[in-house]
Amino acid sequence: xxxxxxxxxxxxxxxxxxxxxxxxxxxxxxxxxxxxxxxxxxxxxxxxxxxxxxxxxxxxxxxxxxxxxxxxxxxxxxxxxxxxxxxxxxxxxxxxxxxxxxxxxxxxxxxxxxxxxxxxxxxxxxxxxxxxxxxxxxxxxxxxxxxxxxxxxxxxxxxxxxxxxxxxxxxxxxxxxxxxxxxxxxxxxxxxxxxxxxxxxxxxxxxxxxxxxxxxxxxxxxxxxxxxxxxxxxxxxxxxxxxxxxxxxxxxxxxxxxxxxxxxxxxxxxxxxxxxxxxxxxxxxxxxxxxxx
Amino acid sequence: xxxxxxxxxxxxxxxxxxxxxxxxxxxxxxxxxxxxxxxxxxxxxxxxxxxxxxxxxxxxxxxxxxxxxxxxxxxxxxxxxxxxxxxxxxxxxxxxxxxxxxxxxxxxxxxxxxxxxxxxxxxxxxxxxxxxxxxxxxxxxxxxxxxxxxxxxxxxxxxxxxxxxxxxxxxxxxxxxxxxxxxxxxxxxxxxxxxxxxxxxxxxxxxxxxxxxxxxxxxxxxxxxxxxxxxxxxxxxxxxxxxxxxxxxxxxxxxxxxxxxxxxxxxxxxxxxxxxxxxxxxxxxxxxxxxxxxxxxxxxxxxxxxxxxxxxxxxxxxxxxxxxxxxxxxxxxxxxxxxxxx
Numbered sequence: 001x002x003x004x005x006x007x008x009x010x011x012x013x014x015x016x017x018x019x020x021x022x023x024x025x026x027x028x029x030x031x032x033x034x035x036x037x038x039x040x041x042x043x044x045x046x047x048x049x050x051x052x053x054x055x056x057x058x059x060x061x062x063x064x065x066x067x068x069x070x071x072x073x074x075x076x077x078x079x080x081x082x083x084x085x086x087x088x089x090x091x092x093x094x095x096x097x098x099x100x101x102x103x104x105x106x107x108x109x110x111x112x113x114x115x116x117x118x119x120x121x122x123x124x125x126x127x128x129x130x131x132x133x134x135x136x137x138x139x140x141x142x143x144x145x146x147x148x149x150x151x152x153x154x155x156x157x158x159x160x161x162x163x164x165x166x167x168x169x170x171x172x173x174x175x176x177x178x179x180x181x182x183x184x185x186x187x188x189x190x191x192x193x194x195x196x197x198x199x200x201x202x203x204x205x206x207x208x209x210x211x212x213x214x215x216x217x218x219x220x221x222x223x224x225x226x227x228x229x230x231x232x233x234x235x236x237x238x239x240x241x242x243x244x245x246x247x248x249x250x251x252x253x254x255x256x257x258x259x260x261x262x263x264x265x266x267x268x269x270x271x272x273x274x275x276x277x278x279x280x281x282x283x284x285x286x287x288x289x290x291x292x293x
Numbered sequence: 294x295x296x297x298x299x300x301x302x303x304x305x306x307x308x309x310x311x312x313x314x315x316x317x318x319x320x321x322x323x324x325x326x327x328x329x330x331x332x333x334x335x336x337x338x339x340x341x342x343x344x345x346x347x348x349x350x351x352x353x354x355x356x357x358x359x360x361x362x363x364x365x366x367x368x369x370x371x372x373x374x375x376x377x378x379x380x381x382x383x384x385x386x387x388x389x390x391x392x393x394x395x396x397x398x399x400x401x402x403x404x405x406x407x408x409x410x411x412x413x414x415x416x417x418x419x420x421x422x423x424x425x426x427x428x429x430x431x432x433x434x435x436x437x438x439x440x441x442x443x444x445x446x447x448x449x450x451x452x453x454x455x456x457x458x459x460x461x462x463x464x465x466x467x468x469x470x471x472x473x474x475x476x477x478x479x480x481x482x483x484x485x486x487x488x489x490x491x492x493x494x495x496x497x498x499x500x501x502x503x504x505x506x507x508x509x510x511x512x513x514x515x516x517x518x519x520x521x522x523x524x525x526x527x528x529x530x531x532x533x534x535x536x537x538x539x540x541x542x543x544x545x546x547x548x549x550x551x552x553x554x555x556x557x558x559x560x561x562x563x564x565x566x567x568x569x570x571x572x573x574x575x576x577x578x579x580x581x582x583x584x585x586x587x588x589x590x591x592x593x594x595x596x597x598x599x600x601x602x603x604x605x606x607x608x609x610x611x612x613x614x615x616x617x618x619x620x621x622x623x624x625x626x627x628x629x630x631x632x633x634x635x
Contacts, residue, residue, distance in 0.1 A: 017407060020407050020509075021407055021409065024401045024407065024409055025409060025411070027397075027401075028398070028401065028402075028409065028411070028412075028415045029415075031394070031398070031415070031419055032414075032415055032418040032419060034477070035418050035419050035421055035422055035477070035481065036418060036421070038422075038430070038433060038434070038437070038477075039425075041437060041443070041444075042433050045436075045437075045443065053443050054441050054443070054446060055443075055446060056443050056444075056446040056447035056450060057437075057443045057444055057446075057447045058443075104318050104319055104322075105319070107315045107316075107318065107319075108315060108316045108318070108319040110315055111311070111312045111313070111314070111315025111316040112312065112315075112316060114312070115308060115309045115310075115311055115312030115315070116308075116309045116312070117309040117310065117312040117313060119313075120312060123316055123320070127319075130323070130327070130328075132530070132531075132534055132590075132594065133327070133331070133587075134534060134535075134538050134590070135327075136538045136540070136565050136568065136583070136586070137331065137334070137583050137584075137586055137587045137590070138327055138330040138331045138334055138583070139330075139334075139568065139572075139583065140330075140334050140337055140568070140572065140576050140579050140580040140583055141329070141330030141331060141332070141333035141334035141336075141337060141580070142326065142327075142330040142334075143572070143576075144330075144333060144337065144576065145325075145326075145329065145330055145333065160322060160326065161322060161326040161327065163318055163319065163322040164318075164319045164320075164322040164323035164326065164327060166323075169319065195308070195311045195314075195315075196314075199315070220424050223426070224425075224426045224427060224428070224541075226427070226428050226540065226541045226544075227538075227540050227541070227565065227569075230569065231569070231572060241426070242426055242427075242428035242429075242541070243428075245426065245428040245429050245432055245545070246428065246432075246545055248432055249432055249435070249545060257436065257441075260432070260436050261433075261436065264429050264432060264433050264436070267426060267429045268425055268426065268429050268433075271424060271425055271426065272421070272425070275421055275424055279417040279420075279421075280413070280417065282420070282424075283413075283416050283417050283420055283485060286420065286482065286485045286486070286489075287485055287488060287489040287492075
């Protein structure tokens with residue numbers, strides 16, 4: 001870069017660069033600590049006794065980790081729902097939901113992207129229009145409908161609607177526009193493959209990177225969902241993980257602070273560990289989505 | 294050639310029909326599980342449900358539910374406006390610092406001149422909170438900031454808050470923490486969105502500005518900010534829509550044991566908490582709150598997008614007017630010249 005001035009200016013320029021870099025790094029590190037600190041305090045408090053926690057925050061772990069964990073298990077004796085059962089319930093809902101979302105969203109995007117049909121424009125416009133309508137707004141009508149179908153307190157009511165995910169369709173179509181070539185499909189047709197086979201054996205493998213990214217977001221959204229299950233799930237044994245978190249605030253747990261932090265630690269740690277492995281991939285996915293959106 | 298074309302056309306039509314099969318599952322499911330419920334929610338909002346001896350009676354109420362909600366009916370308090378106020382206040386506490394910090398992060402983490410070696414790591418870390426279960430985060434913050442929570446204790450010992458200050462009894466304390474949780478969860482996500490927006494701006498523009506000797510700050514305000522406008526609008530609208538649905542955090546943070554009332558004094562109850570509360574007793578009124586939320590969301594989104602379109606239109610009109618005037622002047626000048634020649 002040509003900059004006005006001689007050697008002295010270059011020296012002061014690089015000194016200024018260094019100063020900028022230092023300040024920016026300090027501020028960024030500050031925000032990183034801000035983002036991690038609550039989790040750190042949670043983990044440390046999970047190792048302390050109730051009385052230790054009452055004395056204030058610290059970064060030095062206590063020696064009560066196993067005791068708190070055992071206490072957490074003990075307190076759940078006789079409860080219709082336990083932390084482990086709640087996790088299993090959440091998985092039973094989340095895995096099929098995620099698969100439905102990515103498979104059917106890809107199929108919908110493929111149908112609109114590849115074929116020429118009368119309602120193509122309307123279908124796309126419709127998906128764009130409803131992308132921002134939140135589920136909370138339709139919830140009463142939805143609940144009443146499930147009541148009629150006898151699907152209240154049934155996981156199907158939480159899984160089936162995930163077939164229609166407008167935002168995921170949108171991202172899948174954006175991705176298809178950049179990777180799919182129609183010649184490939186033509187070639188498969190000449191080889192005599194039918195349209196569904198083409199989609200399942202040729203298109204789905206090509207879409208895998210986009211599907212993986214969207215699968216993570218769909219999984220997280222379903223796993224963390226509290227509002228819809230609270231309305232639809234009525235029996236204790238069927239409660240999901242976020243609904244179990246609500247129980248951690250009940251008198252049974254709240255008197256023993258260490259156990260509450262331990263409970264939170266167990267609910268949060270699978271996601272944190274998964275994130276450590278996939279972080280780069282997820283962050284790249286968010287950035288990609290942003291450019292396209 | 295002419296023989297070939299009708300055949301070809303028929304072929305594409307034949308394939309075209311397959312499109313319906315591919316989009317059918319989405320539309321059937323959307324229709325039944327989202328679209329019809331949206332319409333029936335509007336219908337239910339005109340009914341009054343009451344439970345007596347486990348028996349539910351339903352009667353037509355017209356706009357009665359809305360009159361109740363808005364406090365027009367005598368003896369009814371305008372809860373829906375109160376809760377809208379709570380919801381928007383907590384959203385603002387989160388959004389104003391969020392957009393400022395996110396812009397700063399986006400500007401720094403996408404800067405090609407002053408590259409930060411650990412930029413990738415910073416991005417990963419600040420994004421983390423947005424993926425973690427909001428319910429757990431809410432209970433965690435409550436545990437730390439409650440009357441005997443460790444952070445409250447430390448702040449008291451350090452003399453930052455008075456000995457008898459309790460976040461859970463203070464309106465500003467409770468709303469402030471809920472707003473802070475929202476900020477803390479989402480500023481990383483917003484930063485990443487803005488970074489992708491900045492990276493989408495052509496590097497040539499920055500290069501030209503560099504050659505002209507524009508400073509980083511100048512480049513940010515004169516290039517980055519104006520060109521980020523569409524993505525900023527997107528962030529604003531999605532954040533606002535999300536903020537109006539705010540449920541997980543306030544519903545677990547500082548609520549009464551019965552009836553989902555946001556303490557203290559009903560000042561941290563949001564609209565969706567109200568829907569949940571009414572759902573237990575009167576689905577008609579709950580549906581009416583949903584409809585109210587739908588209308589507010591629609592108005593705000595249209596206002597933001599419309600405002601953007603208007604500005605654009607006004608700018609274009611202005612330019613056209615200027616052009617037209619210039620054209621007129623040119624024509625006059627030409628005429629005068631011609632006249633002079635004659």
